[in-house]
Amino acid sequence: MGQQHHGQCRHGQGGGHEHGHGHERGHGHGHGRHDHSDLxxxxxxxxxxxxxxLFAPLNRRAAAWVATWQPEPGLVVDVGSGPGIVSCQLADTFPGARVVALDGSGPLLERARARAERQGLADRFGTLEAELPDGLGDLEYPADLMWASRSLHHLGDQRAALAAFAERLAPDGVLALVEGGLPSRFLPRDIGIGRPGLQSRLDAAEDRWFSEMRAAQPGSVPEVEDWPGLLTAVGLRDATSRTFLLDLPAPVPEAARAYAVSQFQRGRGMLADFLDASDLATVDRLLDPDDKAGLHHRTDLFVLAAHTVHVARR
Structure with missing residues (x-):
């Protein structure tokens, strides 16, 4: 509800795969090895x-920063691309590059191809349907830039997966890893209904949910979430991080309101077991289109999100 994990893990993600699917802990993406048959x-x-x-301005700024590390890549790979919105943004940021959107979902990659076609990018845009991390071996060439937004945390052994990412980089190639950041915020502390501090309790519930999701991944290995340290541990150099904000103050445009509603709806489904009855009742009021105190009518609704990008070079 606040943190969006990108990836599609019967969680909802994301935001994102998107770049993200559903909750993106800390936008969205990535598919680990999941059963997609029910989706x-x-x-x-x-x-x-x-x-x-909605997150395009944030991702554009992040991509522009990554471009200071790798100004003219020949091959850019978007790992866990989802429907390819960020893949196409990367193609805009790097007009001389070939871009490959890599994802485990064929239907999402169809969307990515159609988007690239509409934007006139088809001649330098490709897709690869593959599960992570093994599917990286299906890339024809090493990547000069690999962008992995919220896909890593859906893989059981994150260190081994990062090592696989690093292995598919060209010499001097750059890995940009989007993980962490801060829980997103949509409402003030006291919203006039229920107990004040609802969002903080939702964040705590999501932390518990996320820990269970991580533990349930096949081959799950506990890992300290020191992303620059992990990038260094798998043999990359010059690791550093930068955080980018999406700041949409009240009154928000309708797209932002719809996003907030969808986040609370997904959170209501994912976190019901982790919230008490009074907080669930408050969330239900927030989601009721006829309730004047709900998200559909509130004038104090905003979107404030912080996504952290970690970069390192081979």
């Missing part, structure tokens, strides 16, 4: 596209 991919894709389009 309505059109619904997932609509959600991910709306999320990524």
């Amino acid at each position: 309505d991919w059109a619904e997932v894709a609509d959600y991910l596209e709306a999320q990524a389009e």
Whole structure:
């Protein structure tokens, strides 16, 4: 509800795969090894596209910063691309590059191809349907830039997966890893209904949910979330981080309101077991389109998100 994990883990993600699916802990993306058979991919894709389009200003600034590290890559790979919104942004940022959107979902990659076609990028845009991390071996060439937004935390052994990412970089290639940041904020501390501090309790519930999600991944290995330290541990150099904000103050545009509603809806489904009855009742009021204190009508609704990008070089 606040943190969006990118990736589609029967969690909801993300935001993101998007770049993200559903909750993106700390936008969205990545598919680990999950059973996708129960998903309505059109619904997932609509959600991910709306999320990524809202976060486009943040991702553009992040990509511009990464470009100071790798100004003219020949091959850019978006690892866990989802429906390709950020992949296409990367193609804009790096007009001389070939861009490959890599994801475990064929339906989402179809969306990515269609978007690239609409934006006139098809001649230098490709897709690769593959599960992480093994599918990186299917890349024809090493990547000059690899962008991995919230896909890593859906893989059981994150260190081993990072090592696989690093292995597929060209000499002097750059890995940009989007993980962490801060829980997103949508409402003030006291919203006039329920107990004050709802968002902090939602964050605590999401932390518990996230720990259980991590532990349930196949081959899950506990790992200290020191991302620059992990990038260094797998043999990359010059690791550093920078955080980018999405700041949409009240009154928000309708797209931001719709995003907030979708985040609370997903959170309501994911976190019900972690919240007490009074907080669930408050969330239900917030989601009620007819309740004047709900998200559909509130004038104090805002979107404030902070995503951290960690970069390192081979």
